[in-house]
Amino acid sequence: MAVNPNDPKHMNRLHNAMASSRRKLEPFRRRHKESIEQYVGVYYSDDGGAGWNAVETDIDVPKRGAIEPGLVDLGDGSVLMHLRTQLGRVYECRSQDGGLSWTDPAPTSLLNPESPVATARIPATGDLLVVFNNKYDPEGCLLY
Numbered sequence: 001m002a003v004n005p006n007d008p009k010h011m012n013r014l015h016n017a018m019a020s021s022r023r024k025l026e027p028f029r030r031r032h033k034e035s036i037e038q039y040v041g042v043y044y045s046d047d048g049g050a051g052w053n054a055v056e057t058d059i060d061v062p063k064r065g066a067i068e069p070g071l072v073d074l075g076d077g078s079v080l081m082h083l084r085t086q087l088g089r090v091y092e093c094r095s096q097d098g099g100l101s102w103t104d105p106a107p108t109s110l111l112n113p114e115s116p117v118a119t120a121r122i123p124a125t126g127d128l129l130v131v132f133n134n135k136y137d138p139e140g141c142l143l144y
Contacts, residue, residue, distance in 0.1 A: 024049055025079065025099040027069035038065035040083065044099050057102050059093055061085050066105060072119045072128060082108075082117045082130065090117050090132055111135065 024045040031038050040059040043052045059066050061083065068084040079099050083091040090110040093102045110117075115133035122129055 022046060022048065023098050025071055026052070027071055027081065029065075029067045029069060036064055038067050040066045040069045040081075042069075042071075042081075042099055042102070055100055055102070059083070059102055059105055061087060061091055061105050063087065066091065068116050070117060070119050071099075072121055075121075075126070080119065080128075082119045084112070084114060084117055086114050088112065090130070 026043045026045075027040060028043065029038050029040050037060075041057075042055045044055060045052050059069070059081070063086040066083045066085060070082045072080050072082075074080055077096070077098055079095040081093050081095070081102065083093070083105055085091050085105075087107065088111065089107040090112045091105040092108050093105045095102050110130065110132050111134050112132050113135060118131040120129050121127070
């Protein structure tokens, strides 16, 4: 299935421009055919969004998979991605090359009961702000 990064119904976030370059990154989630498992990919554009290319790495985690990716430019050419999962924690992966390749997803110390996660940089300080649900009850989570 082809996904158009300019079509907002396929994207989870607005275009993420990297402060350290002209590159735009656009994360997306996709469902495996005939399965409830989902994974994340990233499109990039080096021409202001006129043309888009997909990175070669799909980002996946166990159970239902990785969903609702959010990106933040760390200002040094690297990018942080937070992921919503069914695994009881916020997961993250990083890119050191402007979004072209990604580390394997790993759990953070942030508890999360499969709730959305929002990450942004505070302009005045440069600090990262992460909004998440810090309550996790493994007995109360819906598991597939």
